[in-house]
Amino acid sequence: xxxxxxxxxxxxxxxxxxxxxxxxxxxxxxxxxxxxxxxxxxxxxxxxxxxxxxxxxxxxxxxxxxxxx
Numbered sequence: 806x807x808x809x810x811x812x813x814x815x816x817x818x819x820x821x822x823x824x825x826x827x828x829x830x831x832x833x834x835x836x837x838x839x840x841x842x843x844x845x846x847x848x849x850x851x852x853x854x855x856x857x858x859x860x861x862x863x864x865x866x867x868x869x870x871x872x873x874x
Contacts, residue, residue, distance in 0.1 A: 819830035
């Protein structure tokens, strides 16, 4: 087993993620943990912040010209 295979063995299969489906529709879902390809890394997030554009996405479904699809 090489180091890439060993790292993949230690990863959980799923993770919890907040997913915005539309204005005011934010749901916590179980999602598969993505497996990094060669030259990529997977980062474990321990905390996050919310910025002004996040608030606009949640309330209005858009921030400037970016629209939740």
